[in-house]
Amino acid sequence: xxxxxxxAAPRLPVIRRLPQNIVNRIAAGEVVERPAAAVKELVExxxxxxxxxxxxxxxxGGRGLIAVxxxxxxxxxxxxxxxxxxxxxxxLDDDALIKIRSLGFRxxxxxxxxxxxxxxxxxxxxxxxxxxxxxxxxxxxxPVEPAAGPPGTRVELRDLFFATPARLKFLKSERAETQAxxxxxxxxxxxxxxxxxxxxxxxxxxxxLPACQGLAFDALVRRLxxxxxxxxxxxxxxxxxxxxxxxxxxxxxxxxxxxxSARSQHLFVNxxxxxxxxxxxxxxxxxxxxxxxxxxxxxxxxxxxxxxxVDVNVHPAKAEVRFxxxxxxxxxxxxxxxxxxxxxxxxxxxxxxxxxxxAFGRPGGAGGRSWPRPGLAEAATSFQAPAPGPDLxxxxxxxxxxxxxxxxxxxxxxxxxGAARAQxxxxxxxxxxxxxxxxVDQHAAHERLVFxxxxxxxxxxxxxxxxxxxxxxxxxxxxxxxxxxxxxxELVPLGLVLEPFGTDAVxxxxxxxLLAKADLAALVRDLADxxxxxxxxxxxxxxxxxxxxxxxxxxxxRAGRRLSLAEMDALLRAMEQTPHSxxxxxxxxxxxxxxxxxxxxxxxxR
Numbered sequence: 001x002x003x004x005x006x007x008a009a010p011r012l013p014v015i016r017r018l019p020q021n022i023v024n025r026i027a028a029g030e031v032v033e034r035p036a037a038a039v040k041e042l043v044e045x046x047x048x049x050x051x052x053x054x055x056x057x058x059x060x061g062g063r064g065l066i067a068v069x070x071x072x073x074x075x076x077x078x079x080x081x082x083x084x085x086x087x088x089x090x091x092l093d094d095d096a097l098i099k100i101r102s103l104g105f106r107x108x109x110x111x112x113x114x115x116x117x118x119x120x121x122x123x124x125x126x127x128x129x130x131x132x133x134x135x136x137x138x139x140x141x142x143p144v145e146p147a148a149g150p151p152g153t154r155v156e157l158r159d160l161f162f163a164t165p166a167r168l169k170f171l172k173s174e175r176a177e178t179q180a181x182x183x184x185x186x187x188x189x190x191x192x193x194x195x196x197x198x199x200x201x202x203x204x205x206x207x208x209l210p211a212c213q214g215l216a217f218d219a220l221v222r223r224l225x226x227x228x229x230x231x232x233x234x235x236x237x238x239x240x241x242x243x244x245x246x247x248x249x250x251x252x253x254x255x256x257x258x259x260x261s262a263r264s265q266h267l268f269v270n271x272x273x274x275x276x277x278x279x280x281x282x283x284x285x286x287x288x289x290x291x292x293x294x295x296x297x298x299x300x301x302x303x304x305x306x307x308x309x310v311d312v313n314v315h316p317a318k319a320e321v322r323f324x325x326x327x328x329x330x331x332x333x334x335x336x337x338x339x340x341x342x343x344x345x346x347x348x349x350x351x352x353x354x355x356x357x358x359a360f361g362r363p364g365g366a367g368g369r370s371w372p373r374p375g376l377a378e379a380a381t382s383f384q385a386p387a388p389g390p391d392l393x394x395x396x397x398x399x400x401x402x403x404x405x406x407x408x409x410x411x412x413x414x415x416x417x418g419a420a421r422a423q424x425x426x427x428x429x430x431x432x433x434x435x436x437x438x439x440v441d442q443h444a445a446h447e448r449l450v451f452x453x454x455x456x457x458x459x460x461x462x463x464x465x466x467x468x469x470x471x472x473x474x475x476x477x478x479x480x481x482x483x484x485x486x487x488x489x490e491l492v493p494l495g496l497v498l499e500p501f502g503t504d505a506v507x508x509x510x511x512x513x514l515l516a517k518a519d520l521a522a523l524v525r526d527l528a529d530x531x532x533x534x535x536x537x538x539x540x541x542x543x544x545x546x547x548x549x550x551x552x553x554x555x556x557x558r559a560g561r562r563l564s565l566a567e568m569d570a571l572l573r574a575m576e577q578t579p580h581s582x583x584x585x586x587x588x589x590x591x592x593x594x595x596x597x598x599x600x601x602x603x604x605x606r
Contacts, residue, residue, distance in 0.1 A: 032112050034171060035062025035160055036180035041109035042155050043188050046070035048102045049153065052211065053196045056185060060202075061177030063160050063168070071152040074125035077132035080144050083121065084136055086111040101307055103272055110155075115139045116167070117160045123153040138163040182206060186227045187273040190266055190300055193223035217249075224251055224300050228264065232257065232298055235349040239301070241336030246305045246328065248336050253298030255290040255341070256582060256589040257349040264298040269310055271302065275319045279303070282330045286337035289451075290580055292587040303329065346417065346575045348582035348589050416576050417591070420568035426560045429568045436596040438572075442563065444584035445575055451585050452578050454494070454512065463495035465510040472508045473501055474521050480528035481506055487531055498524070 032038050039056060046054045049072025059065040075083060086108060113119055114136040124131035131149035135142045161167040171177060178201055189197045189209050199207035209226050212219035217238060225233030236251035253264075267279045279301070287297050311322040323329045417440070418433035429440040457463045476484070484491070485500045495512030508520060563571070575581040575590070583589055600606045 032109075032116065033167075034180065035066060035177050036184045038062065038066055038113055038117075038157060038160065039068070039181045040184045040188070041113070042066070042068040042157075043185065044103035045109065045155075046072055046153070047188065047192055047195065049073045051152065051195060053198075055198045055200070056181070057200045058178065058181060058202075061171075061174035062181055063171065063174075063177070064158065066157040066160065067154065069152065069154040071150070074128070074131075074152055075123040076125055076128075077144050080121055080123065080132060080134040081141060084110045084114045084119070084134070084141060101270075113155075113157055114141070116163050118158040118162070120156040120158075121153070122147050122149045122156075124149050124151050126151045178206070187266055190220075190223055190227055191268050191271040191273065191302070193219040220300075221251060228266075228298065228300065231349070232264075236298070236300075237340050237344055239336060239340050241332060241339070243328065243332045245309070246303065246332050248301060248303050248332050250299065250301040252301070252337055252340065254344065254347060254349045254582065255287060255297065255580070255587060258291050258295040258297055258587065260295065262296045265296065266300045268300075268302045269312075269321050270304055270307065272312065272321075273319070274321050276321055278323065278326055278330060279333060282333035283337065286334045287341070288338075289585055290341065290583055290587060295587055301333070303333075305329075342579035344582070345577075345579060346581040346590075348591060348593070415572065417572040420565050420572060423563055423568060426562050429563070429571065431568075431572055433593075436599060437594045438591055439594070440572065440575075440591040441584075441588075442561075442568075442571065444588055445571060445581060445590040447584045448581050448590060449571075449574050449578050452580065462493040464513040465495045465497065466513040467510045468508065472520055473505055474508055474524045475505045476525060476528055478504050479532060480525065483531040484524070484528050496527075 032041070035058070039058070039062065043054060043056065046068060049070060051070035051072035053071050055069045057065065057067040057069075110119075110121070115138065118138075119136045120133060121136075122131050122133045128151075131147045132144050133147035133149075134144050161171075172180075182199060185197055185199050185207060189195070189207075193212040196211040197207060197209040198205065209223070212222040212226075214222075217240075221233050221236070221238075224236070232251075232253060235254050235257055237254065239252055240249040241247070250268075262280060265280060265283060267274055267276060267283075269276070269279075283297060283299055283301065284291075291297065305323075309324045311324075314320040314322055416433075418431035418438050420429055420431050422430040423442075424430060424439075427442060429438075429442055431438040431440065454463055481500065481502075481504055484498060484506050488498065488500075491498065495510065496508075497510035498506045498508045501507040506524065508524060511520060581590060597606060
C-alpha cells in the first residue's frame with residue numbers, strides 16, 4: 001500500500017545569498033523606475049554641483065538616450081570610479097542623516113543607472129586642462145581614460161533598462177515618457193530660477209528656460225510664468241509667511257483660476273520637489289468653500305525649515321518627506337493661504353474677460369469676427385430698472401453693508417468695481433470703471449456676500465434669528481425629517497429653530513434674520529439634503545459652513561429680479577469690502593472685467 005503523503009517529512013526551504021549583480025539591480029529598480037526618474041537624479045546631481053546651465057538631451061522618450069550636461073564643479077579623474085559605487089557620496093559632511101542640505105545624499109543614483117544601462121561619464125573640474133571619462137556597461141566598468149570636454153560634467157545613458165528587459169515592458173509610450181521627463185525638469189527649474197535649463201528631444205528643443213535674474217520674488221514669478229503660463233504669473237497672489245523657524249513663500253492662484261486636477265500644484269521643501277499628502281491636503285483645505293468640490297487650486301509653494309525638522313530619507317526616490325511637527329506645518333499653510341486669499345478681496349482672474357471678449361468674435365461658437373448677436377440692441381432698451389425693490393439684505397441696519405450706496409452718476413474711477421450703469425436680462429449688472437467695463441452676476445455676487453455675513457455672525461455670537469408670527473410646517477421625506485431632527489441643536493447657532501412634527505415634517509419657528517424673505521420650505525428641504533450628504537465625522541465648523549452656504553444660496557437676490565441703480569451700486573460697494581467676493585460659494589466667478597483696450601481692439605480701434 002502506498003504511504004500517505006502527509007507522512008512524508010516536509011522539505012525545508014533553503015536560504016541562500018543572492019548574487020551581487022541581482023542585488024544591485026533590485027536596488028536600482030527602487031531608485032530608477034522610469035526614464036523621468038533617471039533625469040531627476042542626474043539633474044539633481046548637477047544642481048548640487050553648483051551648475052548655472054543644464055542641458056538635457058533625450059531620444060525615444062529616454063529609452064535610447066539620456067544625456068545631462070552641466071557647468072558645475074566637476075570631478076577629478078580618480079573620483080570617477082568611486083562615483084559609480086553604491087553609497088559613495090560627497091554630499092554628507094558626516095555620517096548623520098539629520099541635516100540634509102543637498103538634493104542627493106544616498107549615493108545610489110549613478111550606481112543604479114550604471115547597473116541598468118550603458119553609461120559614460122565625462123567630467124572636468126574647474127581649473128583643469130583636460131577631462132576624464134569612464135564607461136560602464138551593466139555594472140562593469142572600464143578603466144578611466146583622458147577625454148575632451150568643457151569644465152563641468154556630462155553623463156550619457158544609452159539603452160536604458162537593456163540589462164533589465166522586464167522593466168521595459170512596463171514603460172509607457174514615447175510621448176508619455178517624454179512628458180514625464182518634461183514635468184521633472186520644469187519642477188526643478190521652478191525651484192532654481194537662477195539656473196538656465198534646456199530640454200532637447202531628438203534634436204528638437206522642447207524647453208528653453210533662460211536664467212531669471214533679479215530679486216527673489218521677481219525671478220521666481222518670471223520662472224513660474226515660463227513654466228505655468230503667463231496667465232498664472234499675471235493673476236497669482238504672492239505669499240510670504242513665517243512662523244518660528246518655518247517660512248512659506250511662493251504664489252497661489254485665484255480661486256477662479258482653478259483646475260480639474262492637482263497637476264498644477266507644485267510643492268517644495270527646502271527647494272526639493274515633493275509629493276506630500278499633508279501639504280496637498282492643507283492647500284486644498286485653505287481654499288475651503290472657494291472652490292467646487294472637484295476643482296483644485298493652482299499653486300507653487302516653497303516651505304523652508306531647518307533640515308533637522310524634516311526627514312527626507314523616507315524613500316529612495318526622495319519625493320516623500322516626514323515633518324517633526326506636522327501640525328505646525330499644516331497650520332502655517334492653511335493660515336497663510338487663507339489670509340492671502342482674504343486680502344485679495346473681490347479680485348478675480350483677468351483671463352475671464354479675455355475669454356469673454358474672444359467669444360464676441362465667434363459666431364455660434366466658431367472662429368471669426370461677426371456683428372453683435374440679434375437681441376442685444378433690444379435688451380439694451382430695458383437697461384434702466386423700475387422703482388427700487390425691497391432691500392437686498394434684510395435685517396437691521398447694522399447687518400446691512402449696502403446702505404451707504406453712492407449715486408448712480410458717481411465717477412467710475414472712484415471705485416474698483418466702478419459705477420452701475422445698467423442691468424442686462426434682469427440678472428447681470430453692467431458697471432463702468434476707469435479702465436473698462438464690469439459684468440456682475442447679481443445672484444452669485446450676493447450669495448457670497450450673504451455667506452460671508454452668516455459666517456461672521458456665526459463666529460461672533462451666532463446668527464441673529466427672527467421668529468415667525470405663525471410657525472410654518474414643512475413636509476419632508478422621513479429621512480430628511482430625521483436628518484434635521486438629529487442636527488436640531490447644531491442648527492440653532494445658524495438661526496434655524498425647528499422641531500419634529502410627526503415622522504415626515506418639521507415645524508419651523510425661527511429663521512435667520514438675513515433670510516426672512518426667502519422661500520423657507522425650499523430652504524429647509526435643500527438643507528435636509530445637505531445634511532444627509534454630510535459625513536457624521538465631518539468637523540463641526542466645516543459642516544456649519546456648508547449649511548451656511550445653502551442658507552446663503554436661498555437668501556440671496558435671484559437672477560431675474562430687477563434692481564434699481566442704487567441697489568446695483570450698493571451691491572458693488574459691498575463686494576469691494578467683502579473678502580472672497582470674486583467667486584460665489586460654489587467657486588464660480590461673480591464678475592468679469594473687460595478692459596477698454598481689449599474692447600477697442602474688438603472694434604478695430606487699436
